[in-house]
Amino acid sequence: MMSEIFSVAFITGLIGATLRMSTPIILATLGEIITERSGVLNLGIEGTMLFGAALGFLTTLATGNLWLGVFVAALGGIALSLLMAVLAVYLGLSQHVSGLGITLFASGLAMFIYRLVVGSPIVPPVITPFTPVAIPLLSRIPILGGSFFTQYSLTYITWALIPLVSIFLFKTRAGLRVRTIGQNPFAADTVGVNVNLTRTLSLAAGGAFFGVAGAFLTLAHQNMFLIDVIGGRGWIAIAMTIFGNWNPLMGAVGALIFGFLDAFQLRMQTLGVDLPFHIFLMIPYLITILALISVSRKATVPAGLLKPYRREDKGG
Amino acid sequence: MEVSVLEKQAVIEMRGVTKRFVDVIANDKVDLKLYAKEVVGLLGENGAGKTTLMNVLFGYYNLDGGKLLINEKEVTFNSPKDAINNGIAMIHQHFTLVQTQTVLENAMIGMEGSFFLDKKKAKEKLLKIEKQFGLNLNPDALVWTLSIGEQQKLEILKALYRGAKILIMDEPTAVLAPTETVELFETLRTLVDSGHSIIFISHHLQEVMDICDRVIVLRNGIRVAERTVADTTIPELASLMVGRELLERLEKGESSIGEPVLEARNLKARNNRGIVAVDNLSFILREGEVLGVAGVSGNGQTELSEMLFGQVKPEEGEIFISGVEVPGGNPSEIIKTGMARIPEDRIATGLFMDLSVKENMILESHVSEPISKNGLINMKEIRDFAQNCIENFSVKTDGMDVPVKTLSGGNLQKVILARELVGKPKVVVACQPTRGLDVGAMEYVHQAMLDQKTEGAGVLLISDDLDEIFLLSDRIIVMYEGKIMGEVSSEEADRDKIGLWMSGVTS
Numbered sequence: 001m002m003s004e005i006f007s008v009a010f011i012t013g014l015i016g017a018t019l020r021m022s023t024p025i026i027l028a029t030l031g032e033i034i035t036e037r038s039g040v041l042n043l044g045i046e047g048t049m050l051f052g053a054a055l056g057f058l059t060t061l062a063t064g065n066l067w068l069g070v071f072v073a074a075l076g077g078i079a080l081s082l083l084m085a086v087l088a089v090y091l092g093l094s095q096h097v098s099g100l101g102i103t104l105f106a107s108g109l110a111m112f113i114y115r116l117v118v119g120s121p122i123v124p125p126v127i128t129p130f131t132p133v134a135i136p137l138l139s140r141i142p143i144l145g146g147s148f149f150t151q152y153s154l155t156y157i158t159w160a161l162i163p164l165v166s167i168f169l170f171k172t173r174a175g176l177r178v179r180t181i182g183q184n185p186f187a188a189d190t191v192g193v194n195v196n197l198t199r200t201l202s203l204a205a206g207g208a209f210f211g212v213a214g215a216f217l218t219l220a221h222q223n224m225f226l227i228d229v230i231g232g233r234g235w236i237a238i239a240m241t242i243f244g245n246w247n248p249l250m251g252a253v254g255a256l257i258f259g260f261l262d263a264f265q266l267r268m269q270t271l272g273v274d275l276p277f278h279i280f281l282m283i284p285y286l287i288t289i290l291a292l293i294s295v296s297r298k299a300t301v302p303a304g305l306l307k308p309y310r311r312e313d314k315g316g
Numbered sequence: 317m318e319v320s321v322l323e324k325q326a327v328i329e330m331r332g333v334t335k336r337f338v339d340v341i342a343n344d345k346v347d348l349k350l351y352a353k354e355v356v357g358l359l360g361e362n363g364a365g366k367t368t369l370m371n372v373l374f375g376y377y378n379l380d381g382g383k384l385l386i387n388e389k390e391v392t393f394n395s396p397k398d399a400i401n402n403g404i405a406m407i408h409q410h411f412t413l414v415q416t417q418t419v420l421e422n423a424m425i426g427m428e429g430s431f432f433l434d435k436k437k438a439k440e441k442l443l444k445i446e447k448q449f450g451l452n453l454n455p456d457a458l459v460w461t462l463s464i465g466e467q468q469k470l471e472i473l474k475a476l477y478r479g480a481k482i483l484i485m486d487e488p489t490a491v492l493a494p495t496e497t498v499e500l501f502e503t504l505r506t507l508v509d510s511g512h513s514i515i516f517i518s519h520h521l522q523e524v525m526d527i528c529d530r531v532i533v534l535r536n537g538i539r540v541a542e543r544t545v546a547d548t549t550i551p552e553l554a555s556l557m558v559g560r561e562l563l564e565r566l567e568k569g570e571s572s573i574g575e576p577v578l579e580a581r582n583l584k585a586r587n588n589r590g591i592v593a594v595d596n597l598s599f600i601l602r603e604g605e606v607l608g609v610a611g612v613s614g615n616g617q618t619e620l621s622e623m624l625f626g627q628v629k630p631e632e633g634e635i636f637i638s639g640v641e642v643p644g645g646n647p648s649e650i651i652k653t654g655m656a657r658i659p660e661d662r663i664a665t666g667l668f669m670d671l672s673v674k675e676n677m678i679l680e681s682h683v684s685e686p687i688s689k690n691g692l693i694n695m696k697e698i699r700d701f702a703q704n705c706i707e708n709f710s711v712k713t714d715g716m717d718v719p720v721k722t723l724s725g726g727n728l729q730k731v732i733l734a735r736e737l738v739g740k741p742k743v744v745v746a747c748q749p750t751r752g753l754d755v756g757a758m759e760y761v762h763q764a765m766l767d768q769k770t771e772g773a774g775v776l777l778i779s780d781d782l783d784e785i786f787l788l789s790d791r792i793i794v795m796y797e798g799k800i801m802g803e804v805s806s807e808e809a810d811r812d813k814i815g816l817w818m819s820g821v822t823s
Contacts, residue, residue, distance in 0.1 A: 191425050192400050
């Protein structure tokens with residue numbers, strides 16, 4: 001078995017799969033980082049991803065256009081995040097309750113719309129999914145080139161987004177405002193920055209990321225919609241946000257490690273090790289918990305997270 | 317000649333400004349004028365409506381009546397942005413800084429310019445302002461590494477960075493050591509010389525006399541008087557502020573100093589950032605005395621009280637109560653010794669705001685007889701106990717069953733005093749016991765401390781209010797950066813020397 005693990009084919013296959021498996025988690029983590037940096041915890045992430053997965057799939061099923069599916073999934077994510085903004089930002093309700101509510105609502109809505117469109121056939125409908133794109137020259141690099149540079153377009157875009165989100169947060173005017181509001185909304189308000197609007201826009205941006213992350217699973221990773229297609233990846237993104245200390249680069253590293261473990265456990269299952277497959281399924285989640293225990297005690301939570309901002313409070 | 321014309325035109329005029337909260341009128345038809353190159357003091361007790369009035373001027377609250385004029389033109393402010401655009405900046409009592417960001421980021425937020433941050437250009441602008449007004453701060457320093465005085469400089473820089481001509485300062489000296497206050501006043505004079513106007517909120521009368529040209533006094537949301545500083549005196553301002561002759565008449569009482577009741581030996585603790593906050597601190601408190609612990613807040617007083625209260629385990633050192641060592645970090649052991657614990661923050665640590673008055677009163681006695689027996693609590697005992705407390709400490713409340721949050725600040729403190737003092741303690745540790753209280757409640761608390769001393773208890777009074785320390789203490793120690801800078805008996809104490817100790821200067 002050891003010789004199989006160390007074969008070139010196994011390793012290159014593992015790297016390729018790691019990059020694929022981590023794509024939706026990186027996307028969702030980046031979205032959650034933007035949102036939480038503005039002071040809002042969006043627990044609607046899991047449901048929003050499922051909603052994006054369903055909308056993206058159905059759009060492509062109807063039109064045959066994959067990119068239109070991605071676009072509609074992003075719009076769906078934005079719509080649900082705006083609902084989150086109404087509840088948690090403008091009405092100032094508990095972010096925990098609002099977010100979980102949206103996850104429950106969106107999961108039901110996704111299934112409802114899916115049934116409405118396709119009914120419940122014995123064989124679920126399928127689409128022709130994205131195919132990996134080999135980048136000329138780079139994919140020809142011996143041994144590793146093929147696994148790194150023969151990926152889905154969405155994976156390449158996701159990789160580009162990691163530095164872009166970093167630049168946005170740390171080098172732009174809007175990023176400074178988002179960070180300030182997440183730390184001290186009162187300070188932002190006193191210098192004339194609109195707290196609730198900035199939070200709403202941050203939520204919307206995050207929602208678009210969630211929607212596309214979900215669509216990746218039904219338009220690239222698989223070619224059909226299943227109710228458990230997200231499989232807790234939204235919750236993992238929440239964990240990765242903390243693991244990465246609200247830093248896009250570190251969050252992506254966390255997501256990549258999770259993707260690696262996920263890819264690894266799938267391969268271990270096929271190698272015929274004599275253990276129930278549930279044990280392998282558990283590995284990435286178990287290691288996520290261990291990683292959180294070791295890292296998150298040092299995490300510096302945005303000071304304004306979970307706190308609705310109100311102006312007319314007396315005594316401020 | 318131009319200057320005199322400028323002086324006649326009010327840069328700000330508030331005309332009949334009214335601001336209501338749900339059921340309270342915070343400001344009732346208040347008039348205020350501010351001229352160029354002038355410092356106006358806004359004086360009043362807690363709750364007189366000073367901060368609210370200024371938050372209206374700053375666009376943070378919408379006004380419910382009256383008019384706002386800038387350079388004699390009427391304006392409407394919907395948000396602080398409008399005030400900033402009109403050259404008004406407010407420096408709040410609680411700083412509006414982001415601790416995890418740099419000086420430069422805090423200065424430029426809201427004024428960033430283009431889509432991408434141009435930190436180089438912003439830094440040049442900031443350094444130029446720093447040089448012009450002698451406010452030197454490293455633009456790349458993270459805010460949490462700055463001292464309180466430096467953070468205040470940053471707040472002033474933020475205002476100037478926005479081109480503010482009018483600065484509203486809400487109790488700026490409350491957090492400063494005496495030497496820092498002197499420095500602040502120099503800065504304010506520089507600002508006035510360069511054409512700025514300042515509204516200075518305070519209830520420190522001497523400071524108002526030192527820095528202001530004119531004073532406006534608010535009481536219960538109403539403007540009760542206006543004086544030029546040259547034509548008034550501290551006693552007059554005091555009685556205008558309170559609405560009656562102000563002469564705190566305390567009965568000092570007789571007491572004899574006895575055995576040690578509380579001893580701290582070489583205590584050490586860190587604050588929540590891991591920085592040493594109390595460092596090798598020792599003192600002895602005896603029966604029948606008030607030991608005052610003076611110091612600018614943030615110099616380890618909070619951590620010291622948390623150790624004495626059993627909330628925090630000392631990293632090093634021991635605590636003895638009546639000669640017996642008590643285990644650190646164990647509140648219930650401290651309660652058993654009968655120490656009266658009057659915490660710094662009565663809302664966050666002293667009381668459960670949603671529980672009833674009677675429940676708050678039995679917080680420490682509900683585990684012992686007669687209130688608790690065989691694991692059950694006796695309602696009748698609780699009611700008798702609470703009734704006794706309410707009567708003896710004249711707590712104003714709609715009965716013992718209402719949530720304690722319905723009480724005023726002074727009565728909240730009385731609930732705590734009742735709970736802590738009713739068992740005739742040998743040791744009383746009071747941390748900032750009159751912070752935020754009005755004059756009447758303050759007097760009550762002071763008398764209660766002195767009564768404890770007369771009855772033979774040792775009272776440790778931790779306070780950043782030097783007047784209070786001088787009024788009550790028999791002995792004074794001064795804390796600076798977690799250490800004791802010096803000790804002096806109250807007869808020999810001299811304000812200047814203590815002021816120097818408070819800013820870390822030994823003489």
